[in-house]
Amino acid sequence: MPRAAAVELNQLSKSFRVRRARGTGVAARLRDLFSGDTQTVSAVDKLSFSIAPGERVAFIGPNGAGKSTTLKMLAGILRPDAGDVRVLGLVPSRQRRQLAFQIGTVFGQRSQLWYQLPPRDTFELLGRVYEIDAREHRRRIDALSSVFALGTLVNTPVRHLSLGERMRCEIVASLLHSPRMLFLDEPTIGLDVSAKAMIRELLWTESEREHVTLLLTSHDTGDMERVCTRAIVINHGRLLWDGPIAALRRSYLKAKRVTLWSDAEHLELTLPGVRVLSSGAYRTELEVALEITPLGPVVDAALRQTAIRDMAIEDAPLDEVIRAVYATAARGGVPS
């Protein structure tokens, strides 16, 4: 028997009414004071996808694509204008409180910790809010504090914590009630490299350990690659791509990056589909369009000129892959 989806969206839509600005100048501004002229902006437009229990999905899109609006509809905070949405079998807008017991949310730019108090106080409050048995709650705080290496941080006022430390506490706060689904909105925003790496590792581990379904929005492709296995790309509230991250690369990566370290100081490669990205002494970086010229002839051509001491072949960064998805959609192409 097939397992029920953790998240199921069908033709989900949401639009907002915003005031229409008339322009600049005193007269226009005076008219703005008395005018109720508004326009409707579509934030999410007939969006459909489903997520299986335990999946870790990156929800990708540029600013204003509709990611956060979708997340807030999934959490039951916003009501959809049209379409159906079910999370863990519940309708979020109608069953928000029941759903709240089963989901956790982390909003990277927001905080649920009480600023003047140590995180432990917020954890205790959340234990009451989520009606967790006191003994079980203490055990859970200790366990998560250990996994997230909080140590003495749980007893340090939040205002004294670094952003990375605070974010670890925010995630622990969101996991205290053992949610089956975790929505993360930019969880690593503003963090330094090591803090990001730690958060990603912890999210991945916790998801594996407790079989928590993750839906993560981020502009940081590192978050997506290290935490998620599947990507859903949207823009202007519409679905552009849905599939494994590896398939996203394969579909959009028509080029590889090749770096050659040679005995000769400079290499001259003028093959079709090969572009020199940078050229320094004994080091040449190329972008090779594989549909035009495979890698073999490129390497052969280099070897004909000089001995090759070392070579690196890389995919383009995921950033570029995602830009390619947006560009294809903007040209009216259908992402494959």
Added chain:
Amino acid sequence: MSAATIGKYAAFARISATQASRERNELYGRMAFFAVILGVFSSLWRAVAEAGMPVAADPKSLVWYLAATEWILLSAPPIHIEIQAAIRRGDVVYRLGHPVSYALAEFATGFGLLAVRAPFLGLTAFLCAFAFTGWTPPLTALLMVVPFGFVASTLITALYLGIGLLAFWLQDVAPVFWVWQKLMFVLGGLMLPLELYPAFIQRAAAFTPFPWLLAAPASVVLGTHPVTPGALTRHLVIWSGVTAIAVSWVFRRAVSTVTINGG
């Protein structure tokens, strides 16, 4: 409401009280402001009486009246400011996502603050009013002002909640608060008992909650035409009901049309 549900909101009140007890500077500031206000007005009423100008009550009891009205007003935490800030920052998404009523949680948070402030400000009021007048009202009057004043302060907190929730539409509720504050000043009889105002203001005030929030509980210390506990209770219960209905209507409208700032 189940015990678990009451426990949730009690937890909000408790954490808020804990935070208030750690943020003492704001409380000290209010206590200092309170002492200055009472000092200024006790000098003013004394000067008015010495100049032979008619004052409706004894200047000493007027100082105690002001101490009572200011205690009620200053004890009520202006939670609309924090609600407005949370709505503008978008932090409201967390509380809307919890399995609690956002409005009740905010009210409980405000009540926690009130529970910390009221005793300290009450003590300040008592000590300053006594220091400036060398006199205390009868104990029976004080015993009536304290519980009714605390209930009135709680009701003011609920009204602040209603003003704060308007930020879901207005974003900036300061203009609403200013209007409310001026009405409280005049129709509530903040500085002077309502008997000293023109008759038409007294008649207008009778249709609003303001006199029952400040003038009525505080006028007990004047000893002239004291309001009965029964009448005070009745009116506070009625206005609490009206406030609860109005705030819950505003909240229901807010969550059905909510838009959250920021992506």
